[in-house]
Amino acid sequence: MNDILIIGTVALDTIETPFGKVEKTLGGSATYASFAASFFSNPALISVVGDDFPKNYIDLLKKRNVDIDGLKITGKTFHWDGFYEYDMNEAKTRKTELNSLEQFKVEMPERYKNTKYVFLANIDPEQQLETLRQMNKPDFAVLDTMNFWITSKRDSLMEVIKKVDVLLLNDGEARQLFKTASLVKAANEALRTGPKAVIIKKGEHGALLFTKNKHFSAPSYPLENIKDPTGCGDCFGGAFIGYLAKTKDLSEPNFRKAIIYGSVVASHNAEDFGLNRLKHLTMNDIEKRYKEFQDIREF
Numbered sequence: 001m002n003d004i005l006i007i008g009t010v011a012l013d014t015i016e017t018p019f020g021k022v023e024k025t026l027g028g029s030a031t032y033a034s035f036a037a038s039f040f041s042n043p044a045l046i047s048v049v050g051d052d053f054p055k056n057y058i059d060l061l062k063k064r065n066v067d068i069d070g071l072k073i074t075g076k077t078f079h080w081d082g083f084y085e086y087d088m089n090e091a092k093t094r095k096t097e098l099n100s101l102e103q104f105k106v107e108m109p110e111r112y113k114n115t116k117y118v119f120l121a122n123i124d125p126e127q128q129l130e131t132l133r134q135m136n137k138p139d140f141a142v143l144d145t146m147n148f149w150i151t152s153k154r155d156s157l158m159e160v161i162k163k164v165d166v167l168l169l170n171d172g173e174a175r176q177l178f179k180t181a182s183l184v185k186a187a188n189e190a191l192r193t194g195p196k197a198v199i200i201k202k203g204e205h206g207a208l209l210f211t212k213n214k215h216f217s218a219p220s221y222p223l224e225n226i227k228d229p230t231g232c233g234d235c236f237g238g239a240f241i242g243y244l245a246k247t248k249d250l251s252e253p254n255f256r257k258a259i260i261y262g263s264v265v266a267s268h269n270a271e272d273f274g275l276n277r278l279k280h281l282t283m284n285d286i287e288k289r290y291k292e293f294q295d296i297r298e299f
């Protein structure tokens with residue numbers, strides 16, 4: 001039985017970093033998020049790919065026990081082409097080819113509708129809203145987005161924000177969405193809109209959790225070899241909700257642990273291109289780095 005539903009993109013990514021280039025490799029927000037969540041829980045995925053999508057990528061998702069009955073196949077796969085300079089906190093987009101994503105109508109298998117935990121990973125906010133509409137009141141919803149949708153669909157995005165429990169943003173997106181230089185102001189503004197918690201991801205500098213009365217600052221991991229940060233935000237979100245679904249504890253202290261698990265999986269993900277690192281990641285690797293994180297913040 002699935003315990004998390006993830007809607008987002010399943011993509012072919014062309015990525016260039018100072019350490020190499022890959023063309024049309026497996027990517028997408030739902031792919032990274034469901035890979036990361038699968039270490040803790042049983043995610044099901046809703047998305048669309050085209051007839052050009054390689055079968056071995058489908059096999060890879062199945063191998064990680066991701067339920068892909070909600071993956072439609074039609075037209076041409078969404079393609080993102082981006083690059084990073086030495087400041088790898090910021091992805092620069094060369095091309096976003098929505099392809100089959102543009103006409104994608106969310107339709108979910110009947111058995112998905114009662115899933116308790118939902119991750120609205122980065123995709124068109126109208127498709128995120130439609131997912132919530134089709135579900136029978138999930139217990140817990142987490143939302144992620146990016147600059148592309150903040151620019152093109154701000155009103156719909158604000159509608160989704162009102163309906164979720166946790167909002168994830170990176171620092172640049174938080175400033176852009178709430179039109180302020182202050183992350184604290186942005187977080188407070190978001191909290192007034194609806195969510196009980198806002199998490200601001202700061203790439204290699206850690207993450208901040210804001211709730212009504214509390215503030216937690218998660219440390220960053222001193223990663224020596226970063227090759228490709230693509231998907232780190234999605235891994236963070238997937239592991240975060242994956243851990244919460246596993247422990248069934250939605251308290252603020254448990255959010256803190258979930259944030260560290262999110263940071264652990266995201267930091268591993270950056271060590272290699274695409275999903276190459278996650279493909280071989282084990283729960284032992286995750287627990288080992290979780291302990292290192294505990295050590296980093298002890299004083």
Ligand code: AMP
Nearest residue numbers: 011027028080122148230231232233234
């Ligand atoms: P992240 O690095 O975690 O922010 O996400 C990277 C992933 O987002 C890549 O694998 C892309 O395929 C995907 N992506 C890029 N642009 C978009 C977009 N406009 N909507 C949804 N997903 C996207």
